[in-house]
Amino acid sequence: MKSYTPSQIRNVALIGHGGSGKTTLSEAFLFVSGAINRLGRVDDGNTTSDFDAEEMKRHMSINLSMVPVEWHDTKLNVIDTPGYADFIGEVRAALHVADGALMVLCAASGVEVGSEITWAMAAERSLPRLILVNRMDRENADFERTVEQARQILGSGCVPLQLPIGSASEFRGIVDLVRQRAYLGPQGEEGPIPAELESHVATQRERLVEAAAETDDDLLAKYLEGEGLSVEEVIVGLRRGIQAGKVFPVLVGSGGHCRGVDRLMDAIVDYVPAPTEMPACSARDIPSNKETVLTPDPKGPLAALVFKSTADQYIGKLTYFRVYSGTLNSDSHVWNAGRGREERLGTLHVMRGKNQEPVGSVGAGDIGAVAKLAETTTGDTLCQRERSLVVPAPQFPVPNFSAALYPRTKADLDKMSLALARLVEEDPTLHISREHDTGETLLAGVGESHLDIAVEKMKRKFGVELTVSPPKVPYKETITVGTKAEYKHKKQTGGHGQYGHVFLELEPLPRGSTFHFEEKVVGGAVPRNYIPAVEKGVHEALQEGVIAHYPVVDVRVVLYDGSYHPVDSSDLSFKLAGLMAFRKGMGQAQPALLEPVVKVTLVVPAHFQGDVMSDLNGRRARLLGTSSQGGTAYIEALAPLAEIQRYATVLRSITQGRGSFSLEFDHYDEVPAHLAQAIVAASKQQGES
Ligand SMILES: Nc1nc2c(ncn2[C@@H]2O[C@H](COP(=O)(O)OP(=O)(O)O)[C@@H](O)[C@H]2O)c(=O)[nH]1
Numbered sequence: 001m002k003s004y005t006p007s008q009i010r011n012v013a014l015i016g017h018g019g020s021g022k023t024t025l026s027e028a029f030l031f032v033s034g035a036i037n038r039l040g041r042v043d044d045g046n047t048t049s050d051f052d053a054e055e056m057k058r059h060m061s062i063n064l065s066m067v068p069v070e071w072h073d074t075k076l077n078v079i080d081t082p083g084y085a086d087f088i089g090e091v092r093a094a095l096h097v098a099d100g101a102l103m104v105l106c107a108a109s110g111v112e113v114g115s116e117i118t119w120a121m122a123a124e125r126s127l128p129r130l131i132l133v134n135r136m137d138r139e140n141a142d143f144e145r146t147v148e149q150a151r152q153i154l155g156s157g158c159v160p161l162q163l164p165i166g167s168a169s170e171f172r173g174i175v176d177l178v179r180q181r182a183y184l185g186p187q188g189e190e191g192p193i194p195a196e197l198e199s200h201v202a203t204q205r206e207r208l209v210e211a212a213a214e215t216d217d218d219l220l221a222k223y224l225e226g227e228g229l230s231v232e233e234v235i236v237g238l239r240r241g242i243q244a245g246k247v248f249p250v251l252v253g254s255g256g257h258c259r260g261v262d263r264l265m266d267a268i269v270d271y272v273p274a275p276t277e278m279p280a281c282s283a284r285d286i287p288s289n290k291e292t293v294l295t296p297d298p299k300g301p302l303a304a305l306v307f308k309s310t311a312d313q314y315i316g317k318l319t320y321f322r323v324y325s326g327t328l329n330s331d332s333h334v335w336n337a338g339r340g341r342e343e344r345l346g347t348l349h350v351m352r353g354k355n356q357e358p359v360g361s362v363g364a365g366d367i368g369a370v371a372k373l374a375e376t377t378t379g380d381t382l383c384q385r386e387r388s389l390v391v392p393a394p395q396f397p398v399p400n401f402s403a404a405l406y407p408r409t410k411a412d413l414d415k416m417s418l419a420l421a422r423l424v425e426e427d428p429t430l431h432i433s434r435e436h437d438t439g440e441t442l443l444a445g446v447g448e449s450h451l452d453i454a455v456e457k458m459k460r461k462f463g464v465e466l467t468v469s470p471p472k473v474p475y476k477e478t479i480t481v482g483t484k485a486e487y488k489h490k491k492q493t494g495g496h497g498q499y500g501h502v503f504l505e506l507e508p509l510p511r512g513s514t515f516h517f518e519e520k521v522v523g524g525a526v527p528r529n530y531i532p533a534v535e536k537g538v539h540e541a542l543q544e545g546v547i548a549h550y551p552v553v554d555v556r557v558v559l560y561d562g563s564y565h566p567v568d569s570s571d572l573s574f575k576l577a578g579l580m581a582f583r584k585g586m587g588q589a590q591p592a593l594l595e596p597v598v599k600v601t602l603v604v605p606a607h608f609q610g611d612v613m614s615d616l617n618g619r620r621a622r623l624l625g626t627s628s629q630g631g632t633a634y635i636e637a638l639a640p641l642a643e644i645q646r647y648a649t650v651l652r653s654i655t656q657g658r659g660s661f662s663l664e665f666d667h668y669d670e671v672p673a674h675l676a677q678a679i680v681a682a683s684k685q686q687g688e689s
């Protein structure tokens with residue numbers, strides 16, 4: 001691949017709902033630009049972008065992938081992204097390093113949930129956005145309807161830059177409203193605008209010119225005076241509007257049939273800003289801890305941000321980076337500023353799907369990859385040791401759908417933790433934790449399919465087979481009234497006997513106070529040296545309560561009396577006496593089951609608020625507060641963990657994927673009696689099996 005200056009580069013992410021045709025479009029880019037001579041199909045599992053085994057199997061994108069396209073004198077670093085909600089982390093990463101986004105809409109389905117969500121993510125980063133009304137060849141394709149929807153939902157700045165000629169099976173070509181030319185047939189041959197479209201073209205062009213004029217006072221004055229704007233002026237005006245996030249030009253085409261694809265690539269060149277036109281990237285200078293701005297100067301100080309890492313069983317770890325300033329060279333030493341470590345780089349590559357093309361260097365504004373870095377992971381910055389810089393990292397969604405993992409065999413157990421570590425390194429939206437009370441290894445992800453795919457990956461990539469189940473709820477037990485209990489441990493076998501005798505007082509403590517042990521023994525009824533043994537025994541008893549073997553919390557235990565035997569007493573005897581006395585006492589003290597209660601913080605579109613709250617009601621939740629702002633409702637509630645374990649799936653279905661939430665442990669609370677019985681029964685059954 002040729003080398004390109006920063007002003008010849010366009011970093012553009014394809015975003016949109018799953019199935020809108022992004023991957024097919026990226027394949028069409030390669031085909032039309034002459035990079036490949038055979039057009040792969042998603043359904044045949046042979047596209048450049050969906051190269052991962054899981055993607056090929058499922059016929060959908062799961063990971064972001066790089067599809068660089070050389071178009072005339074420009075390099076388009078197209079980043080194809082998945083559209084399904086579970087893989088939203090990949091979209092985040094792609095948008096973080098893109099200078100513009102191309103929203104792909106299906107002409108038949110219009111604006112869908114995935115379109116809205118990814119659009120909002122691009123808006124959050126104030127990225128310039130173009131829209132493609134794609135799959136225009138499909139039955140029920142409707143350009144006007146889709147544009148109207150886009151104006152309603154995505155913003156009034158959506159304005160057609162092109163018009164389709166015909167639709168569905170009659171879709172023949174496109175009209176470029178700026179240049180007022182038609183492009184027809186598979187080759188996009190230039191021709192006159194069909195007569196029946198002329199008046200429509202005129203009105204739509206007026207709208208476009210107006211949008212262009214509104215971006216600049218001089219242009220607007222000229223426009224209002226009735227002077228026509230030149231093609232150049234319209235382009236300049238539109239560019240300005242697009243960069244300011246006020247104008248979103250709408251194009252049309254069919255990626256599957258390669259229609260309109262050449263004009264679309266022209267539009268990307270014309271309207272997506274080059275790295276040199278983007279607001280300067282701010283970075284932190286480590287020694288001075290001050291913010292500094294980076295310009296995309298290949299001769300500037302090096303700053304390259306890692307936005308994606310993959311683990312491949314053959315090539316090992318692969319690290320994708322975008323250079324914001326300076327030039328990264330093959331076979332060089334760089335500094336990982338955040339970790340304070342040196343990295344040795346081997347050969348740098350330009351990735352196209354899974355294909356690597358070795359390059360000597362990757363300059364400012366461009367994107368590349370390098371294999372086998374030892375110290376660096378997603379979010380890290382590579383720089384020069386003498387100029388330690390950190391570029392802000394992408395923020396990934398916090399995973400809140402968990403499953404417990406069980407290795408199938410001993411061999412799987414041995415390999416499991418290393419493989420999980422690599423899996424998590426590849427995907428920052430996966431988290432591994434160990435739940436202390438239940439002893440389970442938990443894998444948290446964005447949703448159910450996300451975890452399913454992670455588990456399949458563990459098998460395919462790392463040869464580790466896992467069984468997955470919903471996590472056990474870490475219940476606890478406590479007492480609800482005070483009581484006293486006595487226990488005498490006495491055994492007379494031949495030789496040395498055993499003797500330990502204690503009186504304990506048990507008292508409930510407020511939630512969250514765990515356990516207190518005190519002794520108030522008078523007159524040496526229990527000699528000093530045996531008291532630690534009694535405490536140890538009580539401690540042991542706390543590990544498994546009398547209701548269902550869950551740990552016991554929130555009790556105060558006072559050792560207040562007892563007796564001993566000068567020969568037969570020992571630590572062991574007193575420990576056993578403490579343990580048994582506690583168990584006995586707990587049985588008397590109206591023991592209760594406690595469950596974890598979490599704080600749920602929700603952000604949902606206001607019109608779903610009622611449905612969300614009534615569902616929460618059914619989950620024994622307690623509302624803490626609600627507020628709303630600009631069509632968005634914010635809800636805070638407390639809910640038992642047991643009711644909320646699969647909430648990611650639930651909320652998605654209630655809000656059609658538009659709601660989000662986070663969970664945070666809050667406190668333990670008593671399980672209502674009618675539910676406790678079922679939990680005890682289940683735990684007994686588990687103990688027996
Ligand atoms: N008719 C038609 N089908 C298309 C077009 N583009 C993609 N498809 C089909 O739509 C489905 C989803 O396409 P894909 O590229 O995977 O969409 P993505 O999820 O946005 O990447 C596949 O079955 C494609 O063959 C198109 O322009 N026209």
Ligand SMILES: [Mg+2]
Nearest residue numbers: 022023060061
């Ligand atoms: Mg795709």
